[in-house]
Amino acid sequence: MGTPRRTGFWRGFLAIAPLWLGVVPFGIVYAVIARDAGLSVVETQALSLFVFAGGAQFSAAGLFATGASVVGIVLTTFLLNVRHVLYGVSLGRRIPLPGWRRPAAAYFLTDEVFGVVAAQPSPTFPYLLGAELSLFLVWNVATLGGALLGAAIPDPAELGLAFVGTRVELVVAVASGTLAYAVAQLTASGGVPIVVTGVAGSLVGAWLTRGQAVEEPRLEDAIREVA
Numbered sequence: 001m002g003t004p005r006r007t008g009f010w011r012g013f014l015a016i017a018p019l020w021l022g023v024v025p026f027g028i029v030y031a032v033i034a035r036d037a038g039l040s041v042v043e044t045q046a047l048s049l050f051v052f053a054g055g056a057q058f059s060a061a062g063l064f065a066t067g068a069s070v071v072g073i074v075l076t077t078f079l080l081n082v083r084h085v086l087y088g089v090s091l092g093r094r095i096p097l098p099g100w101r102r103p104a105a106a107y108f109l110t111d112e113v114f115g116v117v118a119a120q121p122s123p124t125f126p127y128l129l130g131a132e133l134s135l136f137l138v139w140n141v142a143t144l145g146g147a148l149l150g151a152a153i154p155d156p157a158e159l160g161l162a163f164v165g166t167r168v169e170l171v172v173a174v175a176s177g178t179l180a181y182a183v184a185q186l187t188a189s190g191g192v193p194i195v196v197t198g199v200a201g202s203l204v205g206a207w208l209t210r211g212q213a214v215e216e217p218r219l220e221d222a223i224r225e226v227a
Helices: 004-015 017-036 041-050 054-065 070-081 083-092 101-108 111-118 125-150 166-186 191-208 219-226
Strands: none
Touching: 004 017, 004 111, 004 125, 017 041, 017 054, 017 111, 017 125, 041 054, 041 125, 054 070, 083 101, 083 111, 101 125, 111 125
């Protein structure tokens, strides 16, 4: 039998496994779009390694393609990730994070990990780290595969992989978060809110992006005007 820490780590690692099926195609799509925007394989992979935030990476790739300033890209990435501060405060109240554990937990924290770990009655740091590294590993493997595949796909838009407007992402995120909280209050199972939110969020996103023949104003355009 393994030690409690090792057992907790692998429990967290495997708790994220059901989400891999959604993370892998999302990572591939990001990488294809990033390559189409002109980023090299190394640059595309570096965003996944050092930014590690799907929505922010999509936005950064879109801004890079339009020639936005570095300040605009950094600002957009920061604004899209600022919610993680609240995630960190919430988990920090429930899990002791002394020394190096606090920055490590903050670096790898994502929406999915927060949802899974927050649903645990008594989460531990090994469980949190296992969940975080599980998603980090799969996301980066998917990104690398997509980056290498990107050169073989001349026009990602033909496959329906066009960049989704940031406003739609925000609406889906808020709706999904609200639904996840509501479902979590009605069930003791940590997996039920994740499944329900994943399906509902996908349906909301599909409904909001139906018939996108007319191009809507984009966040990067506004940022360039301000810059």
